[in-house]
Amino acid sequence: MSNATPSRPTSRDVARRAGVSQATVSLVLRERWRGRVSPARAAAVREAVRELGYRPNLAARTLRLGRGRTALVVVPALTNEFFARMHAGAVRVAAEHDVGVVLYSPPTGIGRAADPFASAGATLDGVLASSMAAEALAALSGDGMPLVMLDSEPGDGAAATVNPDIATGMRLVVRHLLDLGHRRFAHIAADVPSWTFGVRARVLADELATVPGARLVTTERAPIDVTGGLLAAERALADAHRPTALVCDDDLQAAGACKAARRLGIRIPDDLSVTGFDDLAVATAVEPELTTVSLPAEELGAAGMRALLAALAGERGGTTVLPVTLTPRGSTAPPPPAGGRTNAPAP
DSSP states (O other): OOOOOOOOOOHHHHHHHHOOOOHHHHHTTTTTTTTTHHHHHHHHHHHHHHHHTTOOOOHHHHHHHHHOEEEEOOOTTTTTTHHHHHHHHHHHHHTTTTEEEEEOOOOTTTTTTOOOOTTTTTTOOOOOOOOOOGGHHHHHHTTTTOEEESSSOOOOSSSSSEOOHHHHHHHHHHHHHHHHHEEEEEEEEEEEEHHHHHHHHHHHHHHHHHTTEEEEEEEEEEEESSSHHHHHHHHHTSSSSOOOEESSSSHHHHHHHHHHHHHTOTTTTTTOOOEEEOOOGGGSSSSSSSSSHHHOOHHHHHHHHHHHHHTTTTOEEEEEEEEEEEOOOTTOOOOOOOOOOOSSSOO
């Protein structure tokens, strides 16, 4: 049995499959076929391109036509501030190197992403994707295009991976709360099955296991939005052994948790400490302001684009980890003395 990697389809393969000449293939792919090629033959070429998964040789086209390179940036959600900042960093570096950027958000979120350009026969040079699994991008990168992953499982089949130091971020949160004296924790966890949230849950559990008397009272899963955080916090705070600290996977969830506490007459930080993650704009829009982990979102995008450019040059970058910091603010304080919590709803 041969272990050789299948060769990449060529324009000659497309021509054979469609029963036309290579010149005809070129005319169809460059949208210059009208008046020169029949509609039936043009359709046959497009069908052959789809069946073979063909992409033109971009390096050769760039030399012939002078076209700059193009990178596809894939994010799970276009409305998320973290991904907007990440995209800004990627675009800044791309512009410095005359690389065009196409932004794409799969309708499945972190699920398997279909190739948005398959039917058009469009061309790309590489893919930069955040917070997804490499196998979810098989349709985009399966033909050998360089793939760089951000905030994703290291060594997941990508040419390079660039991650914020998520483990250290969660460790800083837990140690901050433990040092304040908290021992009863609840985790408002993102209901997204991705590497980054798995790391947060694992580190939280591991850190609590090192301190006698510290325990995780409950884990409540929630969407990454204010309403999800509010409902999850209400469930966590209904526990008979109510936690004194809520550790949230995201600042939006933490904002919802603060809203739930106010509705229940629980004072922050006097009765309850709340922490977030990401340091989004909402972290300083709530009162008290959120203690949170500051992630270098823009630098993440910039470093990812630099890694993709290196991959296009034939280099393999391994894994880069970017430092994170804890930003303590008014939402955390020592826990109340036993029996000293305010439980009555606010008037």
